[in-house]
Structures are given as structure tokens and as C-alpha cells.
Amino acid sequence: xxxxxxxxxxxLIAIAVGVTLAVIGTQLVSISLQSSQSSKESAEASGxxxxxxxxxxxxTRGNSSSSQGWNHIYLPPDGTGNASTxxxxxxxxxxxxxxxxxxxxxxxxxxxxxxxxxxRTLIIENVSRDSVTGGVEAVYEPTRDDPSTxxxxxxxxxxxxxxxxxxxxxxxxxxxxxxxxxxxxxxxNGPFSATSTVTNLGTDSDPTSTTLDITSGSxxxxxxxxxxxxx
Numbered sequence: 001x002x003x004x005x006x007x008x009x010x011x012l013i014a015i016a017v018g019v020t021l022a023v024i025g026t027q028l029v030s031i032s033l034q035s036s037q038s039s040k041e042s043a044e045a046s047g048x049x050x051x052x053x054x055x056x057x058x059x060t061r062g063n064s065s066s067s068q069g070w071n072h073i074y075l076p077p078d079g080t081g082n083a084s085t086x087x088x089x090x091x092x093x094x095x096x097x098x099x100x101x102x103x104x105x106x107x108x109x110x111x112x113x114x115x116x117x118x119x120r121t122l123i124i125e126n127v128s129r130d131s132v133t134g135g136v137e138a139v140y141e142p143t144r145d146d147p148s149t150x151x152x153x154x155x156x157x158x159x160x161x162x163x164x165x166x167x168x169x170x171x172x173x174x175x176x177x178x179x180x181x182x183x184x185x186x187x188x189n190g191p192f193s194a195t196s197t198v199t200n201l202g203t204d205s206d207p208t209s210t211t212l213d214i215t216s217g218s219x220x221x222x223x224x225x226x227x228x229x230x231x
Contacts, residue, residue, distance in 0.1 A: 042164060044113050045156040048120055049166035052154040055095035055102040056122065060170060062101060070172045073150050076124055077104040083147070084126065093122045118158045125151040127169065136169065148172040 062069040067079025075081040077093055085091075094109040095102050108121045128137045128144040136149070148171060155165045 038161065041116065041158060041161050044116070045118060045158065045161065045164035046166075048111060048113075048118055048156045049154040049164055052095050052120060052122055053152065053166060053168055055097075056104070056152060057170060058102045059095070059104055060172065061174060070148075070174070072104050073124060073170065074147055074172075077106055083145075084142075087124045087126060089123055091124075093124065094120055095122065116158060118156050121155045121157075123153045123155075125153070127151050 056073065059072050060069045064072075064079070067075070071079035075083055076086050076091070091106075092108050093104050093106055096105050096109070097103070104122075108119055111118045111120055126140055126142075127146050127149040128141040129135060129146045129149075130137055131144055136146075136151075137144070150170050151167065152170055153165055153167045155163050157163045
């Protein structure tokens with residue numbers, strides 16, 4: 001009888017241990033699945049930040065009928081904005097594809113990936129540079145604004161997941177020049193469309209003009225031509 005009681009106790013202990021191990025195993029599997037899902041979501045969010053940044057870089061390399069690509073970033077969203085008041089956290093943007101081209105648009109955007117909804121926001125900020133070293137300053141100083149550099153922060157958010165933010169500096173490296181053939185146009189008749197061809201920018205025959213033609217007549221004679229303007 002005593003032997004049977006001992007066996008029963010050992011059996012109960014074994015069952016208890018088995019149940020405990022099963023519970024622990026279930027918890028570990030659940031944690032593993034949650035961790036895998038979290039890693040997948042973080043990877044998706046990281047990819048979305050990279051996509052927005054690449055889209056923005058593509059915008060800087062393009063032109064529209066009204067503005068050069070860089071102006072869409074410095075004067076967002078379409079090259080006609082304000083260099084100061086159209087940026088910062090109070091003015092979120094996002095990139096989108098319109099007619100097979102990337103475009104900058106106002107506001108945040110919602111993106112659905114694998115039935116999960118992510119929110120993507122793009123913030124543009126001005127940059128100033130130290131007058132001695134030329135390095136980017138941690139705190140923006142308007143008097144030392146660098147119009148050829150902008151700070152970009154792309155943030156992707158999702159419920160139940162920490163925000164993923166990617167920050168980068170984008171620098172203008174493309175420039176366009178307009179062919180000047182003479183001064184026959186009216187003074188200060190710009191700005192000009194990014195896709196237009198302008199052959200005359202001002203006149204030197206106006207006695208009230210502050211421009212000075214340092215050639216002897218038209219630039220179309222084949223020689224170098226320059227115009228000085230007092231601002």
C-alpha cells in the first residue's frame with residue numbers, strides 16, 4: 001500500500017512538471033512569434049523610411065514646368081513655398097508617385113503593408129554652417145543659412161511599435177545655366193521657367209538701369225559677355 005502511494009505521488013509530481021514545462025514552452029513560442037512579428041514590422045518600417053528618402057533624392061534631380069527639382073525641397077512642396085515658414089515639424093510632407101515621377105505632397109500618408117497600416121511623415125528643416133569650419137551647426141542660425149543643404153527626417157509609425165526615424169542631409173549638386181545672347185529683354189524679367197530657354201535677360205540702354213554691359217554691343221558676336229548688376 002505504501003509503495004502504491006509513493007508511485008501515485010511521483011506520478012502527480014511528473015504530471016505537474018509536465019504541465020509546467022508545457023506552459024513555459026507555450027509562452028516561449030508566443031514570445032518568439034511576437035518577436036518575429038516585431039522584427040518584421042521594424043524591417044518594413046525601415047524600408048519605408050529608405051523609400052521616402054530615395055524618392056526625395058529623385059525629386060531633387062528632376063524639373064517641372066515651373067521649378068527646378070531642388071526648389072521643391074528648399075521651397076516645398078512645389079518650388080513656390082516659403083524657405084522658412086513652409087518647413088519644420090508643423091509642416092509635414094510625404095512623397096508620392098504621380099505620372100511615373102516622384103512628387104512632394106503636403107501632410108502625412110497611410111501605407112498598408114501585409115494588412116498592417118503604417119503612417120509615414122517627412123520633415124524638412126533648414127541648415128546653417130559654422131562660418132569658421134563650414135560644418136553643419138547643431139542649432140540652426142538663419143544668418144548663416146546654407147540654401148544648398150537641407151536636413152530631412154522620415155518617421156514611420158505603427159500602433160504597438162516604436163517609431164522608426166531616419167535622418168539625413170541632402171545637398172544640391174546640380175545647377176543649370178541659361179544661354180545669354182544679348183541684353184534686349186526688359187530688365188529683371190525673371191524668374192524663368194526651369195524648362196524654358198531664355199536668350200536675353202536685361203537691357204543696357206535704359207538710363208535708369210543699374211546694369212552695366214561690359215561688352216561693346218550684342219553678345220551674339222561670339223565674344224564673352226557679362227552683365228554687372230547693383231543689388
